[in-house]
Amino acid sequence: MTHALPFEQRLARAKFRSWHRGTREADYMIGGFFDRYHAAWGEDELAWFEALLDEDDVDVMAWALGTQTPPGHLAGALLAAMQKLDYVDIPR
Numbered sequence: 001m002t003h004a005l006p007f008e009q010r011l012a013r014a015k016f017r018s019w020h021r022g023t024r025e026a027d028y029m030i031g032g033f034f035d036r037y038h039a040a041w042g043e044d045e046l047a048w049f050e051a052l053l054d055e056d057d058v059d060v061m062a063w064a065l066g067t068q069t070p071p072g073h074l075a076g077a078l079l080a081a082m083q084k085l086d087y088v089d090i091p092r
Contacts, residue, residue: 010046011038015035018049029064037078065085066083
């Protein structure tokens with residue numbers, strides 16, 4: 001898949017989208033995941049995350065919590081990392 005924006009610009013956009021989901025819970029889960037893992041991402045991982053960001057928060061959270069089965073294009077190692085939830089650091 002070819003993207004119009006440069007990789008670094010796509011990362012910045014993904015960061016913004018991951019931390020502005022609409023609910024605090026989704027922000028912590030999705031934004032926290034981005035913050036923990038994005039530095040090691042290449043094109044494939046970023047494309048996966050961009051696809052994840054296009055999904056509804058309630059679905060993403062259900063997949064991360066393991067209460068629903070994710071669609072095949074989102075299943076795999078990155079979703080398994082998200083399911084650990086060891087990256088969520090809730091500020092007090």
